[in-house]
Amino acid sequence: MHAHEVIELLGLEPLAGEGGQWAQTWRDGHSSAIYFLLRPGDFSALHRLGGVELWHHYSGAAVEMLLLEPDGTLLRPLLGADLAAGERPVVVVGAGTWMAAGTTGDWSLVGTTMAPPFDEASFELGERAALVAEFPEAADDIERFTRKDAADG
Template sequence: MPSPDEFTAHLGLQPLPVEGGRWAQSWRDETASAIYYLLAPPETSAPHRLDRLEIYAHHAGAPVRMLLLFPGGRVSRPVLGPDVAAGQRPQVVVPAGVWQASVSTGEWSLVGTVVVPPYTDDSVEFRSAAALAAEWPDATEDLAPWLR
Protein backbone atom coordinates (compact mmCIF):
# COMPACT_ATOMS: atom_id res chain seq x y z
CA MET A 1 0.00 0.00 0.00
CA PRO A 2 1.45 3.40 -0.91
CA SER A 3 2.23 5.88 1.86
CA PRO A 4 0.49 9.27 2.12
CA ASP A 5 3.56 10.90 0.54
CA GLU A 6 3.47 8.41 -2.34
CA PHE A 7 -0.25 9.06 -2.90
CA THR A 8 0.52 12.78 -2.81
CA ALA A 9 3.27 12.45 -5.41
CA HIS A 10 1.52 9.98 -7.74
CA LEU A 11 -1.88 11.70 -7.66
CA GLY A 12 -0.50 15.26 -7.70
CA LEU A 13 -2.22 16.16 -4.43
CA GLN A 14 -1.93 19.75 -3.23
CA PRO A 15 -2.73 21.32 0.18
CA LEU A 16 -6.30 22.52 0.56
CA PRO A 17 -5.71 25.68 2.61
CA VAL A 18 -9.13 26.58 4.03
CA GLU A 19 -10.67 23.13 4.41
CA GLY A 20 -7.54 21.13 5.29
CA GLY A 21 -6.08 17.97 3.81
CA ARG A 22 -4.64 17.43 0.33
CA TRP A 23 -6.57 17.13 -2.91
CA ALA A 24 -6.43 16.85 -6.69
CA GLN A 25 -9.20 17.02 -9.23
CA SER A 26 -9.46 13.71 -11.05
CA TRP A 27 -12.33 14.48 -13.43
CA ARG A 28 -14.69 17.27 -14.47
CA ASP A 29 -17.33 17.94 -17.09
CA GLU A 30 -20.48 20.07 -17.30
CA THR A 31 -22.47 17.65 -15.08
CA ALA A 32 -20.11 16.78 -12.20
CA SER A 33 -16.58 16.99 -10.79
CA ALA A 34 -14.49 14.46 -8.86
CA ILE A 35 -11.49 14.74 -6.56
CA TYR A 36 -9.07 12.63 -4.56
CA TYR A 37 -8.87 13.83 -0.96
CA LEU A 38 -6.24 12.73 1.59
CA LEU A 39 -6.44 13.40 5.32
CA ALA A 40 -3.46 12.72 7.57
CA PRO A 41 -3.84 13.91 11.19
CA PRO A 42 -3.61 16.52 12.48
CA GLU A 43 -5.33 17.57 9.22
CA THR A 44 -9.11 17.60 9.32
CA SER A 45 -11.84 18.61 6.92
CA ALA A 46 -13.14 21.88 8.39
CA PRO A 47 -16.88 22.43 8.88
CA HIS A 48 -18.40 23.49 5.58
CA ARG A 49 -21.41 23.00 3.36
CA LEU A 50 -21.99 22.94 -0.35
CA ASP A 51 -25.03 24.17 -2.22
CA ARG A 52 -24.94 20.93 -4.21
CA LEU A 53 -24.79 17.18 -3.64
CA GLU A 54 -21.49 15.51 -2.69
CA ILE A 55 -20.84 11.77 -2.74
CA TYR A 56 -17.87 10.39 -0.76
CA ALA A 57 -16.17 7.03 -1.42
CA HIS A 58 -13.47 5.40 0.71
CA HIS A 59 -10.40 4.39 -1.30
CA ALA A 60 -7.61 3.45 1.13
CA GLY A 61 -6.24 3.87 4.62
CA ALA A 62 -8.19 4.35 7.84
CA PRO A 63 -11.93 4.95 7.97
CA VAL A 64 -13.13 8.57 8.10
CA ARG A 65 -15.45 9.76 10.84
CA MET A 66 -17.91 12.22 9.33
CA LEU A 67 -20.27 14.67 11.00
CA LEU A 68 -23.36 15.78 9.10
CA LEU A 69 -25.57 18.57 10.44
CA PHE A 70 -28.92 18.76 8.69
CA PRO A 71 -31.31 21.71 8.57
CA GLY A 72 -33.90 21.26 11.31
CA GLY A 73 -31.39 19.93 13.86
CA ARG A 74 -30.78 16.31 12.81
CA VAL A 75 -27.22 15.04 13.36
CA SER A 76 -25.69 12.07 11.55
CA ARG A 77 -22.32 10.48 12.29
CA PRO A 78 -21.48 8.08 9.46
CA VAL A 79 -18.12 6.35 9.26
CA LEU A 80 -16.75 6.12 5.74
CA GLY A 81 -14.81 2.88 5.42
CA PRO A 82 -14.77 -0.73 4.22
CA ASP A 83 -15.97 -2.62 7.33
CA VAL A 84 -19.69 -2.76 6.57
CA ALA A 85 -20.23 -5.42 9.27
CA ALA A 86 -19.09 -2.82 11.83
CA GLY A 87 -21.49 -0.21 10.43
CA GLN A 88 -19.03 1.59 8.17
CA ARG A 89 -20.13 2.55 4.69
CA PRO A 90 -17.86 2.60 1.61
CA GLN A 91 -19.95 5.47 0.24
CA VAL A 92 -21.73 8.39 1.97
CA VAL A 93 -24.00 10.91 0.26
CA VAL A 94 -24.09 14.46 1.65
CA PRO A 95 -27.15 16.35 0.39
CA ALA A 96 -26.89 19.99 -0.64
CA GLY A 97 -27.06 22.41 2.29
CA VAL A 98 -25.87 19.92 4.94
CA TRP A 99 -22.94 21.03 7.11
CA GLN A 100 -20.13 18.49 7.10
CA ALA A 101 -16.76 17.90 8.73
CA SER A 102 -14.54 14.84 8.89
CA VAL A 103 -11.43 13.35 10.47
CA SER A 104 -9.32 10.30 9.75
CA THR A 105 -9.55 7.61 12.43
CA GLY A 106 -5.96 6.51 11.82
CA GLU A 107 -2.64 7.64 10.35
CA TRP A 108 -4.22 8.66 7.02
CA SER A 109 -7.26 8.22 4.81
CA LEU A 110 -7.73 8.54 1.05
CA VAL A 111 -11.25 9.21 -0.19
CA GLY A 112 -12.82 10.48 -3.34
CA THR A 113 -15.75 12.80 -3.78
CA VAL A 114 -18.07 13.54 -6.66
CA VAL A 115 -19.93 16.87 -6.66
CA VAL A 116 -23.08 17.32 -8.72
CA PRO A 117 -23.26 19.82 -10.42
CA PRO A 118 -19.49 20.49 -10.60
CA TYR A 119 -17.78 22.18 -7.67
CA THR A 120 -17.13 25.92 -7.92
CA ASP A 121 -15.47 28.15 -5.33
CA ASP A 122 -18.74 29.99 -4.77
CA SER A 123 -20.59 26.71 -3.99
CA VAL A 124 -18.95 26.24 -0.57
CA GLU A 125 -19.44 28.03 2.74
CA PHE A 126 -17.34 27.62 5.89
CA ARG A 127 -18.53 28.22 9.44
CA SER A 128 -16.90 28.07 12.85
CA ALA A 129 -17.41 24.99 14.97
CA ALA A 130 -18.55 27.23 17.85
CA ALA A 131 -21.38 28.68 15.73
CA LEU A 132 -22.41 25.18 14.61
CA ALA A 133 -22.30 23.86 18.20
CA ALA A 134 -24.63 26.67 19.26
CA GLU A 135 -27.13 25.63 16.60
CA TRP A 136 -26.62 21.84 17.00
CA PRO A 137 -25.85 21.39 20.73
CA ASP A 138 -26.11 17.59 20.38
CA ALA A 139 -23.02 17.77 18.15
CA THR A 140 -20.79 19.84 20.48
CA GLU A 141 -18.66 16.83 21.44
CA ASP A 142 -18.33 15.82 17.77
CA LEU A 143 -17.14 19.34 16.92
CA ALA A 144 -14.37 19.22 19.56
CA PRO A 145 -11.53 18.81 17.00
CA TRP A 146 -12.49 22.21 15.53
CA LEU A 147 -13.28 24.01 18.80
CA ARG A 148 -9.62 24.31 19.83
Template structure:
Protein backbone atom coordinates (compact mmCIF):
# COMPACT_ATOMS: atom_id res chain seq x y z
CA UNK A 1 0.00 0.00 0.00
CA UNK A 2 1.31 3.44 -0.91
CA UNK A 3 0.23 6.96 0.06
CA UNK A 4 -1.03 7.50 -3.50
CA UNK A 5 -3.20 4.39 -3.25
CA UNK A 6 -4.61 5.58 0.10
CA UNK A 7 -5.29 9.06 -1.30
CA UNK A 8 -7.19 7.56 -4.23
CA UNK A 9 -9.03 4.97 -2.14
CA UNK A 10 -10.32 7.45 0.44
CA UNK A 11 -10.52 10.51 -1.81
CA UNK A 12 -8.31 12.42 0.61
CA UNK A 13 -8.12 16.19 0.39
CA UNK A 14 -5.85 18.76 2.09
CA UNK A 15 -6.64 19.64 5.70
CA UNK A 16 -7.04 23.44 5.73
CA UNK A 17 -4.14 25.21 7.54
CA UNK A 18 -3.17 22.16 9.63
CA UNK A 19 -1.51 20.06 6.94
CA UNK A 20 -1.90 16.49 5.81
CA UNK A 21 -4.79 14.98 3.91
CA UNK A 22 -8.15 13.78 5.22
CA UNK A 23 -11.67 12.60 4.56
CA UNK A 24 -14.52 12.81 7.04
CA UNK A 25 -15.92 9.29 7.34
CA UNK A 26 -18.75 9.92 9.79
CA UNK A 27 -20.80 12.72 11.27
CA UNK A 28 -23.48 11.98 13.84
CA UNK A 29 -26.92 13.55 13.99
CA UNK A 30 -27.11 17.29 14.44
CA UNK A 31 -27.57 18.52 18.01
CA UNK A 32 -29.78 21.44 19.04
CA UNK A 33 -26.75 23.77 18.90
CA UNK A 34 -26.07 22.78 15.27
CA UNK A 35 -22.99 20.65 16.02
CA UNK A 36 -22.91 17.00 15.05
CA UNK A 37 -23.08 14.54 17.96
CA UNK A 38 -19.68 13.24 16.86
CA UNK A 39 -17.31 13.10 13.90
CA UNK A 40 -14.58 10.81 12.60
CA UNK A 41 -11.90 11.32 9.98
CA UNK A 42 -9.22 9.25 8.34
CA UNK A 43 -6.00 11.19 7.66
CA UNK A 44 -2.61 10.74 6.05
CA UNK A 45 0.67 12.47 6.79
CA UNK A 46 3.83 11.95 4.76
CA UNK A 47 7.37 12.72 5.83
CA UNK A 48 7.41 15.94 3.78
CA UNK A 49 4.47 17.44 5.71
CA UNK A 50 3.31 17.84 9.31
CA UNK A 51 0.25 18.45 11.43
CA UNK A 52 0.68 22.07 12.53
CA UNK A 53 0.26 22.97 16.18
CA UNK A 54 -3.38 23.64 16.91
CA UNK A 55 -5.87 23.22 19.71
CA UNK A 56 -9.52 22.33 19.92
CA UNK A 57 -12.33 23.17 22.32
CA UNK A 58 -13.18 19.49 22.92
CA UNK A 59 -11.20 16.32 23.54
CA UNK A 60 -9.94 14.59 20.39
CA UNK A 61 -9.09 10.89 20.14
CA UNK A 62 -6.32 9.95 17.71
CA UNK A 63 -6.11 6.39 16.31
CA UNK A 64 -3.10 4.80 14.58
CA UNK A 65 -3.97 2.63 11.57
CA UNK A 66 -0.98 1.89 9.29
CA UNK A 67 2.45 3.01 8.22
CA UNK A 68 5.15 4.58 10.34
CA UNK A 69 4.66 6.00 13.84
CA UNK A 70 3.50 9.58 14.34
CA UNK A 71 5.35 11.66 16.94
CA UNK A 72 3.15 14.27 18.60
CA UNK A 73 4.14 17.31 20.64
CA UNK A 74 1.53 18.14 23.29
CA UNK A 75 1.56 21.52 25.05
CA UNK A 76 -0.78 21.50 28.05
CA UNK A 77 -2.71 24.51 29.37
CA UNK A 78 -0.71 24.33 32.63
CA UNK A 79 2.53 25.12 30.75
CA UNK A 80 3.93 21.59 30.64
CA UNK A 81 4.81 19.66 27.50
CA UNK A 82 5.04 16.01 26.55
CA UNK A 83 5.64 13.79 23.57
CA UNK A 84 3.42 10.91 22.55
CA UNK A 85 4.02 8.46 19.73
CA UNK A 86 1.09 6.91 17.90
CA UNK A 87 2.16 3.58 16.53
CA UNK A 88 1.94 -0.21 16.67
CA UNK A 89 4.84 -0.98 19.05
CA UNK A 90 2.91 -0.86 22.31
CA UNK A 91 5.65 -2.55 24.35
CA UNK A 92 8.08 0.20 23.27
CA UNK A 93 5.70 2.90 24.54
CA UNK A 94 3.86 3.67 21.33
CA UNK A 95 0.10 4.06 21.56
CA UNK A 96 -2.54 2.83 19.12
CA UNK A 97 -4.97 5.40 20.57
CA UNK A 98 -4.41 8.74 22.28
CA UNK A 99 -6.87 11.19 23.79
CA UNK A 100 -5.75 14.82 23.58
CA UNK A 101 -7.61 16.88 26.19
CA UNK A 102 -9.48 20.01 25.14
CA UNK A 103 -7.30 23.12 25.15
CA UNK A 104 -4.04 21.19 24.60
CA UNK A 105 -1.86 22.38 21.73
CA UNK A 106 -1.04 19.41 19.49
CA UNK A 107 1.09 18.92 16.42
CA UNK A 108 2.95 16.05 14.89
CA UNK A 109 5.00 14.51 12.17
CA UNK A 110 6.03 11.10 10.92
CA UNK A 111 8.96 9.83 13.02
CA UNK A 112 12.46 10.44 11.66
CA UNK A 113 13.25 7.92 8.96
CA UNK A 114 9.58 7.13 8.37
CA UNK A 115 7.66 7.76 5.15
CA UNK A 116 3.94 8.04 6.01
CA UNK A 117 1.28 7.33 8.58
CA UNK A 118 -2.43 6.67 8.25
CA UNK A 119 -4.45 7.64 11.32
CA UNK A 120 -7.88 8.75 12.38
CA UNK A 121 -9.40 11.29 14.75
CA UNK A 122 -12.74 11.10 16.54
CA UNK A 123 -14.56 13.83 18.48
CA UNK A 124 -17.78 14.01 20.49
CA UNK A 125 -19.40 16.45 20.19
CA UNK A 126 -18.29 16.56 16.60
CA UNK A 127 -15.66 18.78 15.05
CA UNK A 128 -16.54 22.08 13.42
CA UNK A 129 -13.99 24.45 11.92
CA UNK A 130 -14.96 27.01 14.57
CA UNK A 131 -13.28 24.66 17.11
CA UNK A 132 -9.88 24.94 15.44
CA UNK A 133 -7.30 27.43 16.76
CA UNK A 134 -4.07 27.62 14.76
CA UNK A 135 -0.82 27.95 16.72
CA UNK A 136 1.35 31.07 16.51
CA UNK A 137 5.09 30.39 16.76
CA UNK A 138 5.81 33.58 18.76
CA UNK A 139 3.06 33.07 21.31
CA UNK A 140 3.79 29.38 21.76
CA UNK A 141 7.56 29.75 22.13
CA UNK A 142 7.02 32.50 24.71
CA UNK A 143 4.73 30.22 26.70
CA UNK A 144 6.76 27.00 26.22
CA UNK A 145 10.40 28.17 25.77
CA UNK A 146 11.90 24.71 26.41
CA UNK A 147 10.10 23.47 23.26
CA UNK A 148 11.00 26.47 21.04
CA UNK A 149 12.85 24.42 18.39
CA UNK A 150 10.08 21.83 18.06
CA UNK A 151 7.39 24.53 18.07
CA UNK A 152 9.15 26.35 15.22
CA UNK A 153 9.18 23.10 13.23
CA UNK A 154 5.46 22.48 13.81
CA UNK A 155 4.05 25.94 13.04
CA UNK A 156 3.08 27.45 9.72
CA UNK A 157 1.81 30.96 9.01
Protein backbone atom coordinates (compact mmCIF):
# COMPACT_ATOMS: atom_id res chain seq x y z
CA MET A 1 0.00 0.00 0.00
CA HIS A 2 0.90 3.63 -0.38
CA ALA A 3 0.51 6.31 2.29
CA HIS A 4 -2.30 8.07 0.42
CA GLU A 5 -4.29 4.79 0.39
CA VAL A 6 -3.87 4.34 4.15
CA ILE A 7 -4.89 7.96 4.73
CA GLU A 8 -8.04 7.51 2.63
CA LEU A 9 -9.02 4.11 4.07
CA LEU A 10 -8.65 5.25 7.68
CA GLY A 11 -10.02 8.77 7.15
CA LEU A 12 -6.87 10.45 8.44
CA GLU A 13 -6.56 14.24 8.54
CA PRO A 14 -3.54 16.57 8.98
CA LEU A 15 -2.67 17.24 12.62
CA ALA A 16 -2.07 20.99 12.91
CA GLY A 17 1.04 22.08 14.81
CA GLU A 18 2.40 18.63 15.62
CA GLY A 19 2.43 17.23 12.06
CA GLY A 20 1.46 13.86 10.64
CA GLN A 21 -1.99 12.55 9.74
CA TRP A 22 -4.38 11.31 12.40
CA ALA A 23 -7.84 10.08 13.37
CA GLN A 24 -9.27 9.34 16.78
CA THR A 25 -10.28 5.69 17.09
CA TRP A 26 -11.58 5.63 20.67
CA ARG A 27 -12.50 7.98 23.47
CA ASP A 28 -14.48 7.54 26.64
CA GLY A 29 -14.12 8.84 30.18
CA HIS A 30 -11.22 6.48 30.87
CA SER A 31 -9.00 6.41 27.76
CA SER A 32 -8.40 7.64 24.23
CA ALA A 33 -6.64 6.21 21.18
CA ILE A 34 -5.64 7.47 17.73
CA TYR A 35 -4.17 6.31 14.44
CA PHE A 36 -1.15 8.39 13.42
CA LEU A 37 0.65 8.24 10.07
CA LEU A 38 4.06 9.70 9.26
CA ARG A 39 5.60 10.25 5.82
CA PRO A 40 9.07 11.44 4.75
CA GLY A 41 9.47 15.19 5.15
CA ASP A 42 6.91 15.29 7.95
CA PHE A 43 7.32 14.40 11.61
CA SER A 44 5.67 14.51 14.99
CA ALA A 45 7.18 17.73 16.34
CA LEU A 46 8.63 17.79 19.84
CA HIS A 47 5.80 18.05 22.31
CA ARG A 48 4.91 16.87 25.79
CA LEU A 49 1.77 15.78 27.57
CA GLY A 50 0.61 15.72 31.16
CA GLY A 51 -0.03 11.96 31.11
CA VAL A 52 1.61 8.73 30.00
CA GLU A 53 1.23 7.91 26.29
CA LEU A 54 1.73 4.46 24.74
CA TRP A 55 2.93 4.40 21.10
CA HIS A 56 2.12 1.24 19.10
CA HIS A 57 3.56 0.25 15.70
CA TYR A 58 0.91 -1.06 13.29
CA SER A 59 2.31 -1.08 9.76
CA GLY A 60 4.94 0.31 7.41
CA ALA A 61 8.47 1.38 8.28
CA ALA A 62 9.90 1.68 11.76
CA VAL A 63 9.63 5.03 13.54
CA GLU A 64 12.60 6.77 15.10
CA MET A 65 11.65 8.55 18.29
CA LEU A 66 13.39 11.18 20.37
CA LEU A 67 12.53 11.32 24.08
CA LEU A 68 13.87 14.08 26.33
CA GLU A 69 12.89 13.07 29.84
CA PRO A 70 12.30 15.50 32.72
CA ASP A 71 15.42 14.23 34.55
CA GLY A 72 17.60 15.10 31.50
CA THR A 73 17.82 11.55 30.11
CA LEU A 74 17.95 11.38 26.31
CA LEU A 75 16.49 8.29 24.59
CA ARG A 76 16.20 7.34 20.91
CA PRO A 77 13.95 4.26 20.73
CA LEU A 78 12.90 2.63 17.45
CA LEU A 79 9.20 1.79 17.24
CA GLY A 80 8.74 -1.14 14.89
CA ALA A 81 8.42 -4.87 14.30
CA ASP A 82 12.06 -5.97 13.80
CA LEU A 83 12.84 -7.10 17.33
CA ALA A 84 16.25 -8.51 16.36
CA ALA A 85 17.26 -5.05 15.09
CA GLY A 86 16.35 -3.47 18.44
CA GLU A 87 12.92 -2.18 17.38
CA ARG A 88 10.05 -2.51 19.81
CA PRO A 89 6.31 -2.67 18.96
CA VAL A 90 5.37 -0.46 21.93
CA VAL A 91 7.17 2.55 23.42
CA VAL A 92 5.97 4.09 26.68
CA VAL A 93 6.40 7.86 26.96
CA GLY A 94 6.21 9.17 30.51
CA ALA A 95 4.26 12.24 31.55
CA GLY A 96 6.22 15.45 30.97
CA THR A 97 8.66 13.82 28.52
CA TRP A 98 9.39 15.77 25.34
CA MET A 99 8.70 13.41 22.44
CA ALA A 100 9.14 13.49 18.67
CA ALA A 101 8.95 10.90 15.91
CA GLY A 102 9.69 10.41 12.22
CA THR A 103 9.39 7.54 9.75
CA THR A 104 12.45 5.63 8.59
CA GLY A 105 10.82 4.71 5.26
CA ASP A 106 7.99 5.58 2.87
CA TRP A 107 5.37 5.73 5.63
CA SER A 108 4.63 4.47 9.12
CA LEU A 109 1.25 3.79 10.70
CA VAL A 110 1.27 3.88 14.48
CA GLY A 111 -1.25 4.45 17.21
CA THR A 112 -1.17 6.11 20.58
CA THR A 113 -3.23 5.36 23.67
CA MET A 114 -3.71 7.42 26.80
CA ALA A 115 -5.47 6.62 30.08
CA PRO A 116 -6.86 8.93 31.32
CA PRO A 117 -7.78 10.30 27.89
CA PHE A 118 -5.85 12.95 25.98
CA ASP A 119 -6.45 16.45 27.36
CA GLU A 120 -5.73 19.35 25.01
CA ALA A 121 -4.88 21.55 28.01
CA SER A 122 -1.88 19.31 28.84
CA PHE A 123 -0.42 19.47 25.29
CA GLU A 124 2.66 21.69 24.91
CA LEU A 125 4.51 22.11 21.60
CA GLY A 126 8.26 22.54 22.08
CA GLU A 127 10.15 25.70 21.16
CA ARG A 128 13.48 25.04 19.47
CA ALA A 129 15.65 27.60 21.29
CA ALA A 130 14.35 26.67 24.75
CA LEU A 131 14.82 22.95 24.13
CA VAL A 132 18.37 23.39 22.78
CA ALA A 133 19.22 25.42 25.89
CA GLU A 134 17.85 22.64 28.13
CA PHE A 135 19.23 19.69 26.12
CA PRO A 136 22.31 20.97 24.24
CA GLU A 137 23.57 17.43 23.58
CA ALA A 138 20.44 16.84 21.46
CA ALA A 139 20.66 20.10 19.46
CA ASP A 140 20.81 18.40 16.04
CA ASP A 141 17.80 16.21 16.81
CA ILE A 142 15.89 19.15 18.27
CA GLU A 143 16.56 21.13 15.09
CA ARG A 144 15.28 18.20 13.01
CA PHE A 145 12.14 17.63 15.12
CA THR A 146 10.94 21.24 15.57
CA ARG A 147 9.45 23.67 13.14
CA LYS A 148 10.75 27.22 12.92
CA ASP A 149 8.90 29.42 15.37
CA ALA A 150 8.78 33.15 16.00
CA ALA A 151 11.29 32.89 18.88
CA ASP A 152 13.85 31.43 16.44
CA GLY A 153 13.84 34.58 14.31
